Structures are given as C-alpha cells and as structure tokens.
Amino acid sequence: MLELSFLRENVELVVERLTIKRMDARETIKKILDADLNRRETQAQLDNNLAESNQIAREVGNLFKEGKQDQANELKARSAELKIISRELNEKLEALQKEQNDLLVTLPNIPRADTPEGYLAEHNLTIYSEGEMPALPENPLPHWELTSKYDIIDFELGVKLTGAGFPVYKGQGARLQRALINFFVNEATEAGYLEIQPPLMVNEASAYATGQLPDKDSQMYYVGLDGFYLIPTAEVPVTNIYRDLMLKETDFPIKNVAYSQCFRREAGSYGKDVRGLNRLHQFDKVEIVQIQHPDNSYAALEDMRAHVTSLVRKLELPFRVLRLCGGDMSFTSALTYDFEVFSAAQKRWLEVSSVSNFESFQANRMKLRFKDSNGKTRLAHTLNGSALALPRIVAALLENNQTPEGIRIPKALVPYTGFEWIK
C-alpha cells in the first residue's frame, strides 16, 4: 500500500497518477486524510490520559508504601474515571485506524508518469519484438490436438482425477516439463539468483503482505481446516521471506529464484481463452524475485527483462515485449513488462511472463525496510517476474515446432530433455 506520509504531501500527484489506472481517488484520499487528522488528535488525547493514569499508579504505589491508605483511595477514584475515558478513546482510535487502513488498501500503486494511457489489451505498447514466424506444415494442429496425438498431456484424465484445468503429463510430456523447469532454474542460478524451494501453502499474513488479500481471495484455493492458501505464484512465499525484516544496505541486491506449482481458481474465466494449456488451475512456473535499494530498482527491472528475453530467445520462440497500459497493470505494480510468445497454430500471442517493479508498495505492507547510509529507516523496493510460466511456453513449442516427422525440441533444451523429437 501507499505510504501515508507520501500521500499526505502528494495528494495531487497521487490523484493524477491514479487516473492512469482509471481510478478517481480524490474522494477516497480525502476520507483517508480526514481520518488521519482525527486519528492523530485522538491519539494525542489518549496518550495524555494514559500518561495521567501512569502518574497516578506511581503515586498510589508510593502512598501505600507510606501507609497513607486514604489518600491512595482518593486517587483510585480518579484513576477509574480515566480508565473509562481511555477505553472510549481507544475504541475511537481503533475505529479510525481501521477506517483509514481499509481505505488505504483500496488504493492501487501509482504507475510511473510515462505509463501508456488506456484500459484495453490493444492500448499496451509493444516496445520490442523478435523472431520469425514459423513455417507450419499444411493443416497445423493446435496444441490440444498435438498433445493427444503424441499422448503427452491428458486433459480428460485430469478431469477424472480432479477437474478441468488439472492436466496429466505423460511420458515425453512429463519429461518436457521437468526439462523446462531445470532449464529455467539453472539459467537463473547462473545469472546470480539464489534457488529457493518455498512452501506451496501460505498463511493469511503472507497472502495479505503480497496483496492477494483482501481483494483477490476468491482467486486462491483455501484450505479451510488449517486456514492456509495454496499459492497462486511463488512470489508470495518468496517475497514473504523478507517480511518484517530490517535489512542492511550491504544486503542488496537480493535475488531469488523459485520453481513452484501455482494454483489459481480462475473464477470467471471461460471460453476460448481457457482451451488446452492456455489457462490452468494448476501449473508450473519459475519465478524470479529481487529485493533492491530504491536507487537501483529500475536498473534491476531492466536486468530482469534482459534475463527473460534471453530465455525466450534460447527457446527460439517469436516473442514481443509489451509495456502495459495503466488499465491493464496489476494493482500493486508501478511498471510492468509483459512477454508474449506467438503460438502459431492458434495464431495467438500468449502471455508467458510479467515483470514488474512494485517499488515500496509491497514493502510498506510487509514492513520490509533497511537502514540507509545515514542510518535512516527506509522501505526497500520489491520486484518480480516469471522466468518463465510453463504451460503457454509448452503450447507455443508444440505448435510452432510441429512437423510431419514429429515435434522438434529447441537445441537449448535437448540436454535437459534427452531427446530431440517428440514422436
């Protein structure tokens, strides 16, 4: 969430920037600042009351020691009064804090000033593209037909075991999954990321800190008996490693990579977009996370973008990089690049990575701070990106590389798959 102190001093800036995310925040901000003013006043009153109570308690103690029971009892009466007042003030304070906080968490992160305007996918700015459109054989098959033709991914079987969106990978399909995971994790490790294997379930505090709660709880699977959430991305547990930490400036940069299965309910999704591997409830993803000094976070973002670029390039997939427009950016992001690969048989661009700088938005919520060189406490910046999400990569690989002889595996992957062709 946004920092209150920043909001106080930059109302116009915040209002203006949030219009890029198509939000009129003026009313909300006014309410927040009103509550804030009220809160501070209440806090001061409460503190004064408690100070007097503490003073009385000390005096009562001394009077008892001196054996002056009568005087002590007089003071007790005053103390009782103060207690009632303090209780009321405290209730008021908590209500104001809640009001303020509830409003504050509804404000999205402010996007960078140069964020493209717009709210539709076509308003996103294509800032880079690379690779040639593959020459497909006659009557190319979409991946959901290729998977059954070669018996490598079984969607029907997944329905039997669990439900739609939980495919079963078999034989060369399973091996391809494992190969991609190892390839991605190795590439990241070589780029200086520390490998992490996180829990696949997190508690409420973790889900809140990275912003899945309170507004996106319907997108997560919930294990009610224990109060856990299945992670929608490794970003959640990995970023939460740093929750409530006070870092030293010398701890930067922190670079982590994690492979995890991801679980998403995808409530409200249907139709063509969800066909085959395009949208699943359970899928594999390798995620990179960086915790950075604020001065370096945008350099880190470019670094991550370069890393993802090298991955798609090595997989020989035609891809493009989009700078997301305000309306298409996530709630928590200040700047997001999306990577899309072209899946030739579907003739569609598929999003395979989203690389974002959250600046201090997540850090504020999770109290991730550091001491700067002046000894001042400041919020760190958090960033993350997919590197990469598997299913759509697999979809594009299968469709683009199909030949009458089978499906060709890109060179970079062969050491990991152990085969050059899916047949």
Add this chain to the structure above:
RNA sequence: GGAGAGGUGGCCGAGUUGGUCGAUGGCGCACGCCUGGAAAGUGUGUAUACCCCAAAAGGGUAUCAUGGGUUCGAAUCCCAUCCUCUCCGCCA
C-alpha cells in the same frame, strides 16, 4: 493425536510471593581512549511504532509470542490462540 516444559531486546540470559522494568548482566555492534599498528584493556552509546514539536533538541504513549481479562499498577496473576522443545503414538 496424548503427556510435560517453555516462548524476554541482534544473540545469550536474569527477572514470575505484581509497584519508577523498555527491562540487571554478558556477547555482538558503533564511536572514543590506550597502541607504531593490532589484540587485550577501558569509556560511552546501542529496539521498534505512533503522537506532540516548523525542525533539531526534548517529551508522551505502546510493545517482554499474539489477543483478551483481573488490578490504582502486570514481563510477572487468569483465559484463549499460535509456536518451539522433550517423551509417547502414528507415519513418507
């Protein structure tokens, strides 16, 4: 899952017949003295959040796992929750 013990500041560790305890002490860390330099020794300092103050200085409040309760007053008493350890059971 059953029985027992326990959760104190960056770490270790006092304090649990309630009373200036945000908390003795040690380690670590920072700065200074000592030294040619270092070690040892020695001195000072060393939590976080919020509020008051234009700011600094200074002051107030809260925090001894978390949340509630008793009391004029709680790290210390009571209740609930979470977590850790030991033993037993179960188990990849």
